[in-house]
Amino acid sequence: MKRKQLKFAIGSVLIVLTLSYLAYSGYQESKTYYHTVPELYSLKEKAYDLRLQVSGDVVPGSIQRDGKVVSFVIGAEPQTLRVKYVGKDPLPDTLIDRATAMATGKMGRDGVFVADTMLAKCASKYEKETAAGVQISKKSN
Amino acid sequence: MAAQIGQFALALAWVVTAYSVMASILGIRYKHDKLIASGRNAALGVTACITTAIVCLGYLFAVSDFSIKYIAAHSNRDLPIYFKISSIWGGQEGSLLFWGWLLTTYTALVVIQNWRKHSSMMPYVTAVLMTTSLFFTSMHLFAVNPFNQTVILQSQISPIPFVPRDGSGLNPLLQDAYMVIHPPMLYLGFVGFAVPFAFAMAAMITRQLGDTWIRTTRRWTMVAWMFLSIGILLGGKWAYHELGWGGFWAWDPVENASLMPWLIGTAFLHSVMVQEKKGMLKIWNMVLVIMTYIMSIFGTFLTRSGVVNSVHAFAQSSIGGYFAAFLVVALSGALYLVFDRLPLLKSENQMESIVSRESSFMFNNLILLAACFAVFWGTMFPVISEAIKGVKITVSAPFFNKVNVPIAIFLMFLTGVGPLLAWRKASTNSLKRNFLWPALIALSAGVVLYIRGVHHFYAWLSLVTSIFVAITIVREFYKGAKARATGTGENFVEAVVNLTLRNTRRYGGYVVHFAFGLMFIGWSGQAFTTDGSSELGVGDTMNIREYTLRVEKLGTEDTANYSSDKATMGLFEYGKKVANLYPERRVYKAGSEPQPTSEVAIYSTMKNDLYVVFAGASTDGRKAIVQIFYNPLTMWVWIGGVVLVIGTLIALLPNKKTPARRKPEAESKEEPKNIEAKVS
Numbered sequence: 001m002k003r004k005q006l007k008f009a010i011g012s013v014l015i016v017l018t019l020s021y022l023a024y025s026g027y028q029e030s031k032t033y034y035h036t037v038p039e040l041y042s043l044k045e046k047a048y049d050l051r052l053q054v055s056g057d058v059v060p061g062s063i064q065r066d067g068k069v070v071s072f073v074i075g076a077e078p079q080t081l082r083v084k085y086v087g088k089d090p091l092p093d094t095l096i097d098r099a100t101a102m103a104t105g106k107m108g109r110d111g112v113f114v115a116d117t118m119l120a121k122c123a124s125k126y127e128k129e130t131a132a133g134v135q136i137s138k139k140s141n
Numbered sequence: 142m143a144a145q146i147g148q149f150a151l152a153l154a155w156v157v158t159a160y161s162v163m164a165s166i167l168g169i170r171y172k173h174d175k176l177i178a179s180g181r182n183a184a185l186g187v188t189a190c191i192t193t194a195i196v197c198l199g200y201l202f203a204v205s206d207f208s209i210k211y212i213a214a215h216s217n218r219d220l221p222i223y224f225k226i227s228s229i230w231g232g233q234e235g236s237l238l239f240w241g242w243l244l245t246t247y248t249a250l251v252v253i254q255n256w257r258k259h260s261s262m263m264p265y266v267t268a269v270l271m272t273t274s275l276f277f278t279s280m281h282l283f284a285v286n287p288f289n290q291t292v293i294l295q296s297q298i299s300p301i302p303f304v305p306r307d308g309s310g311l312n313p314l315l316q317d318a319y320m321v322i323h324p325p326m327l328y329l330g331f332v333g334f335a336v337p338f339a340f341a342m343a344a345m346i347t348r349q350l351g352d353t354w355i356r357t358t359r360r361w362t363m364v365a366w367m368f369l370s371i372g373i374l375l376g377g378k379w380a381y382h383e384l385g386w387g388g389f390w391a392w393d394p395v396e397n398a399s400l401m402p403w404l405i406g407t408a409f410l411h412s413v414m415v416q417e418k419k420g421m422l423k424i425w426n427m428v429l430v431i432m433t434y435i436m437s438i439f440g441t442f443l444t445r446s447g448v449v450n451s452v453h454a455f456a457q458s459s460i461g462g463y464f465a466a467f468l469v470v471a472l473s474g475a476l477y478l479v480f481d482r483l484p485l486l487k488s489e490n491q492m493e494s495i496v497s498r499e500s501s502f503m504f505n506n507l508i509l510l511a512a513c514f515a516v517f518w519g520t521m522f523p524v525i526s527e528a529i530k531g532v533k534i535t536v537s538a539p540f541f542n543k544v545n546v547p548i549a550i551f552l553m554f555l556t557g558v559g560p561l562l563a564w565r566k567a568s569t570n571s572l573k574r575n576f577l578w579p580a581l582i583a584l585s586a587g588v589v590l591y592i593r594g595v596h597h598f599y600a601w602l603s604l605v606t607s608i609f610v611a612i613t614i615v616r617e618f619y620k621g622a623k624a625r626a627t628g629t630g631e632n633f634v635e636a637v638v639n640l641t642l643r644n645t646r647r648y649g650g651y652v653v654h655f656a657f658g659l660m661f662i663g664w665s666g667q668a669f670t671t672d673g674s675s676e677l678g679v680g681d682t683m684n685i686r687e688y689t690l691r692v693e694k695l696g697t698e699d700t701a702n703y704s705s706d707k708a709t710m711g712l713f714e715y716g717k718k719v720a721n722l723y724p725e726r727r728v729y730k731a732g733s734e735p736q737p738t739s740e741v742a743i744y745s746t747m748k749n750d751l752y753v754v755f756a757g758a759s760t761d762g763r764k765a766i767v768q769i770f771y772n773p774l775t776m777w778v779w780i781g782g783v784v785l786v787i788g789t790l791i792a793l794l795p796n797k798k799t800p801a802r803r804k805p806e807a808e809s810k811e812e813p814k815n816i817e818a819k820v821s
Contacts, residue, residue, distance in 0.1 A: 007495045012507060019511050019544055023518075026543030027536055034523060034533035053535060065757070068674060088672065089386040090756045090768045093738045094314075104537075117537075 032104055037075035040107070053104045054081060054113060058120075060097040071112075074101050087116040095120035144209050147197030148288045154190035154245075155278045157183050158271055165268040177264045181252055184267050187274060188249040191242045198235060198287055202228055208304045210291040211235060217308040217731040219701035220316075227321040228311050233445060233460075234287035236324065240441065241277035243325075243332045248274065251336055251361075259357060265343035273335055276467045284460050310731025313703070313738045319379035327372030327399055331437040333365025334406060338434035338475075341427060345478045350423065350485045355413050360793055362413075366406050367789040373399050374782040385739040385754045387672060387770035389778070392541040394449040397520040398440035401513050406433045408509040415502050418564065420489030424479065425506070427486065431475040436513070438468055449523060494566035501559035508548050515544040550603050553661055556654045557610035560647075561617070579616065583609035600668035607658040607665070614651045614658070621648075642797040649792025653785055660781030666749070666774025674768040676759045685771050688751055689713040690722075695765055703727045705740075708755050708765050712744055720744050724755035724767070750775040 030051075037056045040047055056074030063072040070091055071084045083103045085091060095101055095118060103115035164180030167173070198211075202225040207213040215228045215235070230236040248270040256263050281287070293303040314320075337358035344354035376396065377389035390396060409429040415422050443449060446461030479486070492499055518525075519536050526534040561575045587605040595601045622636040631639060641648040675683045682691040694709040705727040712720045722742035728735045737757075744751040752770040759766055 004492065004494065008492060008500070008503070011495060011504070015504070015507060016511065019508075019515070019548070022543045022547065023515055023540065026540035029543075030537045030539040032535045032537065034535055065759075090674075090739070090754050093385065093736075096737065 037081045038079045040081065041079055047107045048109065050106075051104070052107060052113075053102055054083075055100060055102040056081065058095065058097055058099050058101050063095070063097070072101070074103070081113055082111065083113045083115050085115045085118055087118060089117075092118055092120045143197040143200045143204075144206070144288045144290075147194045147201075148286075150190045150193040150197065151278065151281050151286070151288070154187050154194065155275070155282050157186045157190060158275045158278050161187060161271045162268050162275060165264045165271065169264045180264060180271075181256065181267055184245075184252055184271055185249050187271070187278075188245040191238070191245045191278070194281075194288075195229065195238055195242045198229055198238065199226055202226060205308065207306075207308050208291055208302065209287075210289045211287045213291045213305050213308045215308065215311050217310040217702075219731070220308075220311055221702070223321060224311055224316050227315075230324045230328075231311050231315050231320075234281075234285040234289075236328075237277065237285055237445075237460075238281055238287050239324070240328050240332060241274065241281060243328050244270070244274055244277060244335060247332055247336060251339075255357065259353070262340065262343040262347055262349060262354070265346050266339045269339035269342045270335060273339075273471075276463070280460060280463055284463055308731065310729060313727070313729040313736050314383055316702075316729075317379060317383050319375050319382060323372060323375040323379050326368050326375055330365050330367075330369025330372050331399075331402065331441060333361060333368060334402060334430075334433045334437050336361040336365070337409075337430050341430045342475060342478065345427070345482045348482065348485060350482065352417055355417060355426070359413070362406070362410055363789055363793055366403070366410055367786060369399065369403050369406065370785055370789075371782070373403060374779070374785075378779065381775075382741060382743070383738075385741050385756075387670065387752050387754075387768075387772065388667070389775075392516075392519070392538050394520050395444050397516050398443040401516055401520075402433050402436035402440055404509050404513040404516070405429055405436055408506045408513075409433055411502055412506050415499055419499065421491075421499065422502075423486040423488060424483065427479050429506075431472070431479070435468060435472050435475075438464065438471070442468065443520070449520060496562065496567045496572070498559065498562045498564045498567075501555055501562050505552065505555050505559060508551060512545055512548045515548075516541065546599050546603075549661070549664075550599065550606055553603065553606045553610060553657065556657060557606070557613045560651070560654070561613060575613070579609050579612040582612055597668040600665040603661050603665040607661040611655060611658045614655045617651060618648070639797070641791060642794065645794040645796055646792050649788050649790070649794070652788030652791055654788075656781045656784035656788055658781075659777050659784055663774050663776065663778030663781060666777070667772065669773045670770060672768065672770040674756070674766065676764040677767050678764045681764075683767065683769070685751070685769050687715050688771070689716070690751075690753065690767070690769065692765065692767075693721075698725075702731070703729045706755065706758060706765075708767070710742070710753065710767075712751065722751075722753050724753045726755045726757060745776050747774075747776050749773045 032051045032053045034053045034055070035043065037054060040052065040054050043050075054074070057076065059073040059075070059080060063070065069084060069086060071082060072095075073080050073082050075081050083101070085103070086105075100121045102119040102121070103113060104117040104119075105113060105115035108114050161180050161183035164176050164183060166180075168176030168178075168180055201209050201212050202216055203222065205212065205216060205218050205225075207216075211232060211234050212228075215232045216225050220228070228235065230239045248267070251270070252263070252267060255266070259266075291303050291305060292300040294300050337354075340354040340358045344350055373396075376399065380391070380396075381389040409426065412422050412429060413426055416426050442461065442464035446464060492503070494500065519540050523533040523535045526532060557579070558576065563571060583605050586608045587601065590601060590604055595604065618637055618640070621640045622633055625631065625640050626633050626636040629636070629639075671685065673683065673685050675681075677683060677690075677692045679692050679695055682689050684690075689712075691711045691713070692708060693711050696707050696709070698705045698707050705725045707723060707725045710722045710724070711718055712722055722744060724742040725740040726737060727740055728737045739754050739756065741755075742753045744753075750770075750772040752772060754768040754770075756766040756768050758764070
């Protein structure tokens with residue numbers, strides 16, 4: 001009986017170790033540090049080495065298309081960031097003026113952030129609108 | 142008026158739910174039958190109340206009553222009626238109400254179905270389900286009330302009621318047929334797991350820890366599992382059609398939230414069989430059913446609280462705290478019960494061999510949980526790292542794929558091997574008999590695949606494993622049916638049908654396993670996608686593999702709900718025209734800022750999908766920016782999904798009990814295995 005239990009233990013440990021190794025290497029490969037635009041600037045030198053995800057609102061009128069490359073500015077004055085999107089997937093439809101964009105990629109030495117993955121959240125469009133004018137009140141019912 | 146009725150129904154539901162919990166518990170405590178019956182009737186009353194509320198909400202959508210904030214924020218006058226109705230679950234408040242409604246509907250069904258059969262357990266089952274319901278009705282009423290009025294806020298004066306002339310519209314991404322059906326399916330799955338959980342709790346409280354609770358909830362578990370599977374697949378289908386990035390699964394937190402309960406639920410479905418047959422893994426099964434339920438609630442929490450960033454998560458809101466509190470209470474209560482009843486959950490048998498049915502179940506469980514654990518960590522990593530290191534670190538697809546792809550392939554392998562292993566210990570002989578030929582055929586297929594250019598290791602392995610599994614399953618049907626046909630004189634087809642109907646669970650299970658083989662073929666194809674993009678004017682063409690795309694026409698279209706740029710493209714396969722495709726770029730009109738979306742056009746065959754995105758007009762406005770994806774074998778994922786449903790439905794059928802003329806060999810399948818096991 002003891003030997004059999006040992007077999008199960010060894011089998012399970014092997015599986016767990018293999019998976020842990022895979023998880024660790026996957027983590028190393030894809031870990032991304034999330035920052036807002038001001039936080040990014042406070043990283044200084046470190047910003048150039050890490051894979052980063054930067055989020056900020058798209059500055060109205062800043063979206064420019066040049067062939068396949070799309071660039072735009074995110075953040076709020078005075079700390080804004082120019083983002084150049086070079087990814088292969090089509091840009092999300094939700095990436096419009098004032099949408100909250102999340103760009104993943106690397107910070108370039110020229111001050112332009114080169115993104116290979118873009119997320120844009122615009123489901124909150126309605127909520128933002130609500131915040132601006134129309135809002136619920138606890139008293140109303 | 143409808144809003145007031147809905148509001149009142151919610152308030153009444155809250156009171157009655159609380160009463161039902163109290164009456165059920167006190168009734169058992171003081172052995173007061175009338176009180177117990179009253180608790181049950183109250184549960185049915187709650188169903189009526191919530192049903193009334195949801196009908197009211199649907200009515201408000203139908204008549205576009207924008208004095209209600211939820212309607213104003215999720216609908217507009219020109220929205221087609223079916224999207225108006227589906228808007229019920231298109232936002233936070235309504236979808237939670239929908240969740241709550243399904244829960245009470247399930248509760249009513251459970252109560253009606255089981256009251257007489259399990260009279261000692263049922264009051265507790267009612268109490269547990271109603272406690273969950275109390276949590277949801279509290280949220281409907283106090284946190285995310287769908288019947289709140291639209292009011293205007295100005296800094297100087299107090300809020301005044303306000304009726305906008307039009308609503309701000311349903312999020313265009315949700316204006317899709319799959320979005321009408323995907324959330325209900327998903328919720329039917331999530332909510333369904335509350336039933337086995339409630340029975341498990343009742344079994345522990347009443348100390349009736351035989352397999353009654355398992356047999357009673359077996360079908361419920363399968364139904365919940367089936368709906369959750371459908372929900373996840375339809376979510377993938379929706380993403381594929383609507384998000385326009387060419388794929389159907391991105392390891393987004395919202396997707397992960399639905400996958401986690403599915404993984405544990407799948408482990409539970411399998412490991413209860415070990416308990417039924419061998420009286421083992423009792424504690425483990427309790428833990429699994431608890432975790433499945435907790436993960437369903439956790440998934441709902443994850444999608445709605447805004448704790449993690451996601452493309453399609455609901456907006457940030459205050460309900461996170463409610464969910465967190467409920468999760469802590471439910472989890473600690475359930476685990477306390479398990480701990481307290483440990484002596485009653487003793488195993489009746491022990492594992493005997495590493496090559497046996499039991500151990501294949503054990504490894505199946507181990508890696509399903511490992512997968513869930515990995516998905517959990519990956520999803521929660523930003524939250525965890527922020528708490529510990531103060532910086533949000535996210536992980537993406539490479540992390541999830543690295544862990545889960547090998548797990549999935551290993552699981553597929555077990556799918557082929559497990560069901561044919563004998564209980565206790567499989568002999569070398571039986572291994573050879575069952576697996577030698579399927580393995581040889583699969584490997585030779587592997588050689589052919591390699592020569593034909595399949596060099597991606599995981600894709601190759603996945604295809605070979607799927608073929609292996611498919612062969613073992615087909616052979617099981619063939620062997621069983623042949624034996625039956627010889628025994629009963631039926632023809633082969635009759636024999637297959639009768640064989641299946643006489644042991645629906647086993648053969649239905651095989652069909653589900655086969656479905657996964659098909660899906661794995663589809664997933665393997667995703668290792669070979671290619672894509673391209675180009676700016677095309679009228680008459681321009683673009684090539685990808687064997688296809689050529691030619692722009693025939695660029696035009697515009699205008700409807701009340703949206704305006705669109707529409708391209709007409711001819712698709713040629715090896716130079717022969719096979720289809721016209723109409724990718725669109727729509728701009729939805731509702732709301733203050735127009736919202737563009739791409740409507741992709743997909744030419745789908747069993748071999749591959751050609752997926753065309755109209756990404757926008759070029760700067761001079763005369764050309765279309767077109768992106769195409771060539772996705773091999775994608776259709777097999779959806780075909781697998783359909784087969785999965787068929788298989789589960791077969792497994793749900795009761796076994797047919799017609800006396801056979803002579804005992805067919807297939808029936809005694811379990812027996813020789815045991816004999817064999819004893820011999821070896």
